[in-house]
Amino acid sequence: MSNASVEANEQDKYITTRSTVSGIIITAFLILLALTVILPLLLPWLFVFKTRLECSYHPWSLPTQIRWTNFVEAWIAVRIDQGLINTLIVCLGTVVCTVPSAAMAGYIFARYRSKVTEVVFYCILAGYFVPVLMILIPLYKLCSQMNLTDTLPGLFLPLTAFGIPFWTIIYRAFFQGLPGELAEAARIDGAGHLSTFFWIMFPLAKPATVLATLLVFIGAWSDYLLSLILINSQSLFTMQLRIAQFLNAYGVDNMPRYAAAAIIAAAPTILLYILGHRWILKGTLAGALKG
Numbered sequence: 001m002s003n004a005s006v007e008a009n010e011q012d013k014y015i016t017t018r019s020t021v022s023g024i025i026i027t028a029f030l031i032l033l034a035l036t037v038i039l040p041l042l043l044p045w046l047f048v049f050k051t052r053l054e055c056s057y058h059p060w061s062l063p064t065q066i067r068w069t070n071f072v073e074a075w076i077a078v079r080i081d082q083g084l085i086n087t088l089i090v091c092l093g094t095v096v097c098t099v100p101s102a103a104m105a106g107y108i109f110a111r112y113r114s115k116v117t118e119v120v121f122y123c124i125l126a127g128y129f130v131p132v133l134m135i136l137i138p139l140y141k142l143c144s145q146m147n148l149t150d151t152l153p154g155l156f157l158p159l160t161a162f163g164i165p166f167w168t169i170i171y172r173a174f175f176q177g178l179p180g181e182l183a184e185a186a187r188i189d190g191a192g193h194l195s196t197f198f199w200i201m202f203p204l205a206k207p208a209t210v211l212a213t214l215l216v217f218i219g220a221w222s223d224y225l226l227s228l229i230l231i232n233s234q235s236l237f238t239m240q241l242r243i244a245q246f247l248n249a250y251g252v253d254n255m256p257r258y259a260a261a262a263i264i265a266a267a268p269t270i271l272l273y274i275l276g277h278r279w280i281l282k283g284t285l286a287g288a289l290k291g
Contacts, residue, residue: 001093009196013280027096029166033124041270044260045259045263046060048070048256049065049068050063050067055255055256059255069258070256071260071263071264073257074258074260074264075145075261077128077246078243080261082237083237083238083241083265084239086239087220087221088225089098089157090152090155090217090223090227090238091220092218093152093157093160093219094156094159094163096226097157098160098167099209099213099216100165101164102170102212103170103205103212105124105168106168106169107175107201109121109168109173111175122169126163128166132225139172139229140230148230150233150236150237152236155230158230159219159223167212170211170212171206172279174205174208175205177275178205182201182204183200186199209275214272218272221269222240223240224240227241228244243262
């Protein structure tokens, strides 16, 4: 075997070894990232089937038996039924106000481009970079002047305002990727602007619409900060506020019941993601972020 062949074999072995080591490091890093997401979801299951005494003396051990009573007690103590209704109203209101508005704005900025629309688009884009914490006081004053504080519309309308800039960008990118001949053919057939949008262009944006609906719903369900600032009446508390109130009242002395409440609160969004993850991937990879 010539020296050149030996050197080539050694180089191939070196490259293979290096790629294997790199693959192991990347895999280990990804596993650690996955654990940071998975462990908080699994941790409540370690406490939820235990009694208070068992949780105090053996917090990190497996439960001796499966007890479902903590779910019933948490449902009654936290008033989860009322919290679920309030949270559902907020989520549906946010979706209804955010998705159509962002879709129409994205369509206008994609199809009717001019200096005026470009300036307006960048003004909306600037709103995406405004931190929520920076405008809490002006937001509260505005809601007070409009008599929206301590109301559910006063909660989902600000959530809508914070969500529209991002989803306008997504819809604009999506509509820019669609052939312009579709809208032109509709115009030739006599369709107006609204008819073209609602009957032709908007149905074609189904991946982006499903993606927006799922993520807006999940984001509204998980909101805590705006709910804490804008809602005062316990009858209007969302799930996040009810669970936080329960934790503040009892601390960690009743961890099994708190774990049960946390699992019940997280279950709808987890189930929604499991059922809709295919659409999330489809909307992200097949067009919602293209352009």
